[in-house]
Amino acid sequence: MEFPFDLTPVLGDRFCVVDQHLRPAGRPGPTHRGDLQQQLRTVIDELGKASAKAQGLPAPVTSAARMESNRHVLYILRDPGGAAHRPPRGAVIGFLKVGYKKLFLLDRTGVHVESEPLCVLDFYIHESLQRHGHGRALFQHMLQSERVDPRRLAIDRPSQKLLGFLRKHYGLDDPIPQVNNFVIFEGFFSNRPVLREEAEPPWPFNLRPFVRRDGRTEPPAGQTDAPPPPRRASSLGR
Ligand code: ACO
Secondary structure (H helix, E strand, C coil), X not given: CCCCCCCHHHHCCCEEEXXXXXXXXXXXXXXXXXXXXXXXXHHHHHHHHHHHHHHCCCCCCXXXXXXXXXXXXEEEEEECCCCCCCCCCCEEEEEEEEEECCEEEECCCXXXXXXXXXXXXXXXXXXXXXXXXXXXXXXXXXXXXXXXXXXXXXXXXXXXXXXXXXXXXXXXXXXXXXXXXXXXECCCCCCCCCCEEECCCCCCCCXXXXXXXXXXXXXXXXXXXXXXXXXXXXXXXX
């Protein structure tokens, strides 16, 4: 994904980490270059739109304004370009957004546990560059920076591509059925400090899914059988 300005002062070299302060190239402290921050906002907004389009979402779940109002962290991967590359200003390959959220989750025995895991909230690699290992490079960088085991992550409504990605690279192929939009895997609860265990949490978390023999879940009685709408904004806490 290309932009009509030099990406180096905006994103730095290969990986750029952006938090709610929207600092160009992840530099600590205030920036005196308002134009750089405006360019960073443009990059984030365009990445958010491209991700939403790729996932068939009606609206982006990632934007500069949303970043400012949430304590999320955005990992951006860019191709720095160079003399042999066109365009010489470099291009953005993709991004990964994560953040901590308080969630009610079911363990394997069906007990509701209140937990605050790191959640994968949005993940996108440009269409022309998918299946080249860039997603893995970005994900690995995030895991190392956040010092988190992939089994400890909660994934917000993963696409089929992301489920395949997690299966292939991290062996995550045994989801623990949930009633919310999040997907967690075996190992999520091992040695994790839980905020609270509840025999009967509030509605709608007290509705347990019916687990079929093939391991898939059906919604609890009284809930629609229709697939959830392609919106993820509701699961993104403020
Ligand atoms: N179809 C099926 N599986 C795919 C596809 C695809 N088109 N693309 C990637 N994968 C999975 C496969 O397991 C693939 O391995 P394989 O080629 O041997 O089958 C593996 O990912 C490839 O790994 P990488 O090359 O490291 O991953 P990539 O750079 O393609 O990034 C990502 C993965 C981010 C899921 C990318 O495919 C993408 O942007 N997809 C579109 C947007 C999307 O679905 N994002 C996730 C939304 S859900 C969320 O963000 C919480």
